[in-house]
Amino acid sequence: MNQDALVWCLAAAVVLAVAAALVLNHRNRAITAKKNRIEAELTQKLGEAEGQLANLRAELQQHKARQAEAIREAEEAAEESTKAVLKGSARFLQSLAAEQLTLLEEIQRKYGGHAVLADLLEVNHANAQMARKAQGIAVMCGAPLGRRTKAASVYDVVRSAQSQIRNFRRVEIMQQTGFALKASAVSPVALAVAELLDNAASFSQQGSPIEVTFQRVQNNLCIVIDDAGVGMSDEDRQKATALLSGERLPRLSQLGTQPKFGFPVIGLLARQYGFRVDVTGVSRYGGVRAVVLLPEELWTEEEITPSETTPLGTVRSASARSESVARTAHGLPRRGARQVPIASVPDPEETSEPPATTSEEAGRAGRSLGAFRRGTLSGRNLASAPFEGSDDS
Amino acid sequence: MKDESDHDLELTSPLVPLFVITNGRSLPPDHAYERTTLVSAHEGASARARTLSPEARQVLDLVSDGFLSVAEVAAHTHLPLGVVRILLAELEENGLVLTRKPVPRAERVDRELLNAVLDGLKARFGA
Numbered sequence: 273m274n275q276d277a278l279v280w281c282l283a284a285a286v287v288l289a290v291a292a293a294l295v296l297n298h299r300n301r302a303i304t305a306k307k308n309r310i311e312a313e314l315t316q317k318l319g320e321a322e323g324q325l326a327n328l329r330a331e332l333q334q335h336k337a338r339q340a341e342a343i344r345e346a347e348e349a350a351e352e353s354t355k356a357v358l359k360g361s362a363r364f365l366q367s368l369a370a371e372q373l374t375l376l377e378e379i380q381r382k383y384g385g386h387a388v389l390a391d392l393l394e395v396n397h398a399n400a401q402m403a404r405k406a407q408g409i410a411v412m413c414g415a416p417l418g419r420r421t422k423a424a425s426v427y428d429v430v431r432s433a434q435s436q437i438r439n440f441r442r443v444e445i446m447q448q449t450g451f452a453l454k455a456s457a458v459s460p461v462a463l464a465v466a467e468l469l470d471n472a473a474s475f476s477q478q479g480s481p482i483e484v485t486f487q488r489v490q491n492n493l494c495i496v497i498d499d500a501g502v503g504m505s506d507e508d509r510q511k512a513t514a515l516l517s518g519e520r521l522p523r524l525s526q527l528g529t530q531p532k533f534g535f536p537v538i539g540l541l542a543r544q545y546g547f548r549v550d551v552t553g554v555s556r557y558g559g560v561r562a563v564v565l566l567p568e569e570l571w572t573e574e575e576i577t578p579s580e581t582t583p584l585g586t587v588r589s590a591s592a593r594s595e596s597v598a599r600t601a602h603g604l605p606r607r608g609a610r611q612v613p614i615a616s617v618p619d620p621e622e623t624s625e626p627p628a629t630t631s632e633e634a635g636r637a638g639r640s641l642g643a644f645r646r647g648t649l650s651g652r653n654l655a656s657a658p659f660e661g662s663d664d665s
Numbered sequence: 666m667k668d669e670s671d672h673d674l675e676l677t678s679p680l681v682p683l684f685v686i687t688n689g690r691s692l693p694p695d696h697a698y699e700r701t702t703l704v705s706a707h708e709g710a711s712a713r714a715r716t717l718s719p720e721a722r723q724v725l726d727l728v729s730d731g732f733l734s735v736a737e738v739a740a741h742t743h744l745p746l747g748v749v750r751i752l753l754a755e756l757e758e759n760g761l762v763l764t765r766k767p768v769p770r771a772e773r774v775d776r777e778l779l780n781a782v783l784d785g786l787k788a789r790f791g792a
Contacts, residue, residue, distance in 0.1 A: 367674050370674060373682070377683070384744075384746045386747070387692065389745060390692045393684040393687065397684050417674075418674040419674070420676050424680050429680070435684065440689065448719065459676060
């Protein structure tokens with residue numbers, strides 16, 4: 273009896289347990305199914321959200337690109353308008369400086385015998401530097417360079433460049449050459465060399481020399497500028513080379529408050545006029561060696577005589593007047609009686625000898641000197657005074 | 666890049682300004698190298714001078730045959746007098762030229778005095 277009850281109890285417990293297991297199993301399945309469903313839902317939502325995010329990102333990217341473009345356009349427009357404004361003023365300054373240089377030259381010739389000449393020369397120097405800056409800004413803004421109409425010896429072109437920098441006395445041109453630059457190349461090469469000389473002067477010690485030599489390498493004529501500065505780092509060299517090639521032009525707005533537009537200007541000129549500039553060399557003093565490489569289209573081997581390079585009207589008229597005068601080896605009029613040194617107290621016998629006149633001009637010079645001599649004589653030698661007295665007035 | 670406002674600017678100033686020709690030297694004192702001072706090159710100076718600027722060389726060549734006055738050198742070279750004086754100072758510093766001071770002018774005799782002498786002579790010799 274007891275055993276029966278126990279068996280029943282056990283059976284009931286088993287049944288209960290089985291039932292409970294079944295129920296639990298069923299519930300478990302339901303939960304799993306629900307979980308799977310929810311998971312799937314969530315995944316789907318996540319996918320959707322991710323899709324939206326990607327869309328938004330793409331949109332943002334587009335906006336960014338558009339904005340960047342707008343900024344670039346605005347910058348370019350600003351650059352262009354800045355350039356246009358600056359170009360106008362630079363051209364004004366450029367022509368004014370050129371005009372002043374011409375005026376100053378005239379004044380210097382007019383007051384050549386006066387002590388004021390010393391000051392005029394200094395003013396001229398200051399003005400030449402200003403003209404260089406004005407030209408540099410003009411070139412940066414795309415304005416054309418003032419041009420020269422006459423070919424000039426490369427030596428004079430370098431001297432012209434020399435005149436445009438502050439410490440021009442440090443520049444030593446070591447040789448004079450027979451090479452001449454064609455007229456169209458004169459101003460751009462002069463400006464480029466001036467910028468290189470200025471650079472050499474600013475990056476080397478005060479008082480150290482800057483040497484300029486010329487070399488012909490195959491079909492190129494090289495202007496070599498050696499300074500005794502500190503040289504450049506590799507990074508500086510790369511930057512300089514990029515600027516000098518003229519391929520990368522910095523914006524005006526990137527030049528900063530102390531703008532250095534020497535190299536960009538050289539780069540632009542080099543590209544426009546077809547020469548090359550290299551500053552990667554090392555000078556014999558350990559500084560920078562800058563080389564301007566001029567292809568044969570820009571120069572000739574003709575010798576330019578100094579009289580041809582003197583552009584003043586007075587020179588032309590003077591040489592035209594004295595066609596018949598004997599010439600020196602340099603094509604200059606030779607004075608007749610100059611071969612014999614003029615004694616300070618001349619021989620009385622010589623006084624009657626007329627100065628050898630070959631032309632009106634030489635005659636005049638001779639007469640005035642003769643009169644001077646006779647005057648001297650009359651003061652010293654009373655015997656000859658009566659002959660000369662009437663001539664002196 | 667060119668637009669219509671870009672008219673060509675022609676540079677009419679001399680390529681080499683005078684202050685480069687003088688290499689920034691200052692003017693010699695007034696009494697040195699007056700207009701009438703005579704200048705001549707030393708014997709063999711032309712051969713000794715190697716590193717002269719073309720203008721200094723021109724001056725040296727001009728005075729290599731004998732004495733020439735400073736004013737004449739200026740006229741021949743078409744350079745302003747002051748520039749020639751600076752170049753001459755440079756040449757003399759390098760021992761390439763020698764200068765001779767102008768001969769002092771004979772003193773002007775007082776015209777009245779002369780007239781008095783003439784009158785005296787006339788009175789004496791009855792001319």
